[in-house]
Amino acid sequence: MQTNFSLAQLADPHVAESEKILRKCVHCGFCTATCPTYVTLGNELDSPRGRIYLIKDMLENGRPADKEIVTHIDRCLSCLACMTTCPSGVNYMHLVDHARAHIQETYHRPLLDRLTRAMLAFVLPYPKRFRAALKLAKLGKPFIGLFEKIPALKPLGAMLKLTPASIPAASPMASPGVHAGQGTRKGRVAILTGCAQSVLDPAINETTISLLTRLDVEVVVPPGEGCCGALVHHMGREEAALASARQNVDAWIRAIEQGGLDAIVITASGCGTTIKDYGFMLRLDPAYADKAARVSALAKDVTEYLAALDLPEPVRKPGTVVAYHSACSMQHGQKITRQPKELLAKAGFIVREPREGHLCCGSAGTYNILQSEISAKLRDRKVKNIEATGASIVATGNIGCITQIASAARMPVVHTVKLLDWAYGGPRPEGVPEERLVAAE
Ligand code: SF4
Ligand code: SF4
Secondary structure (H helix, E strand, C coil), X not given: CCCCCXXXXXXXXXXXXXXXXXXXXXXXXXXXXXXXXXXXXXXXXXXXXXXXXXXXXXXXXXXXXXXXXXXXXXXXXXXXXXXXXXCCCCCHHHHHHHHHHHHHHHCCCCHHHHXXXXXHHHHCCCHHHHHHHHHHHHHHHHHHHHHHHCHHHHXXXXXXXXXXXXXXXXXXXXXXXXXXXXXXXXXXXXXXXXXXXXXXXXXXXXXXXXXXXXXXXXXXXXXXXXXXXXXXXXXXCHHHHHHXXXXXXXXXXXXXXXXXXXXXXXXXXXXXXXXXXXXXXXXXXXXXXXXXXXXXXXXXEXXXXXXXXCCCCCCCCCCCEEEECCCHHHHHHCCCCCHHXXXXXXXXXXXXXXXXXXXXXXXXXXXXXXXHHHHHHHHHHHHHHHHCCCCCEEEECCHHHHHHHHCCCCCCEEEHHHHHHHHCCCCCCCCCCHHHHCCCC
């Protein structure tokens, strides 16, 4: 694509980076076919190609964001299906991240939208605040219908709908410390405790620590870890996202210096995509660029790490049919497609992949709150495809997808690591009835 940025504009490294990305786009439109919002809404401006034109126009003319561009960029899920499809290697992720930061700096959103976004950024990345907010949200549940009728209050209604009926107790395993492997040490990893997942389903990390230590891997929970920054990053709150990234980089570099790390294990693929991008996000910060690149290189999804281990034979032979839902951040963001399915199959599960597996389930961070109508359409489409597999259980590797799909599916939805842990001798995952996990023998 031809671009016409001035030399003065290109002196801004963010603009220079976006210009490089724009020039790679050849307008072919292949990406439109796999874009969930184009498939759902049928509007070119809600396709990757349409958004790329809008972003180009905004950046090239150096103008503030307007209502039109904000509408179409807000509707983008950042699912990155377009990056998987694009034959020209257009890095849409970095382009839309830049556009979102520009929108945040230059666009004055309506009051309620501003308040909702500020509240999400204040609450979600902090487990204690999030836990308190979930307790409070239970009081608001009777008003969901009312909120859904008032357009400006729809996000509040969507948020209340997603509030779980019960909130698990905080996990002691999330506290800083070292969990030693059971036998001769085969590896040493740090685990990201994260934010929302540690409140909604602390058993995911507990299970991961239990499985890894049974496999003789030492697991460190370094002091100072926090939210990866993805939630605010996707809202264009660049400084907050970079502050989270720096905090985590410091925590993990300390852990590396104190005893070495083979990997930083991440159990939410949305966080993994962002942490693997820390090197890029902090490239302009001389104090952090090298350290962040080192951290990104060590970041591994738990299934990526497990697949590289020499796993023993599973204790149980389940023979259970599992529908594997590949989160967008897993398949498009991190290009991890093979390992989770192979691990499940090796553990004795029969793995089925739902049709339209490339399409987002509509969770996408805060998308199911801020764009609840499109999100619900995508969720229902996803659940229909999952149920058509005839599986007993859904496995996936991202807490956002688990919450989203579980809100409509008539079968248990669990993190992949919980099924693996059970097959390798761990307890039955909570919420999965015995009959859904019938062992073959
Ligand atoms: S990230 Fe997803 S929703 Fe956004 S343009 Fe690309 S394919 Fe479409
Ligand atoms: S597939 Fe790639 S090159 Fe083609 S229009 Fe989409 S982003 Fe541009």
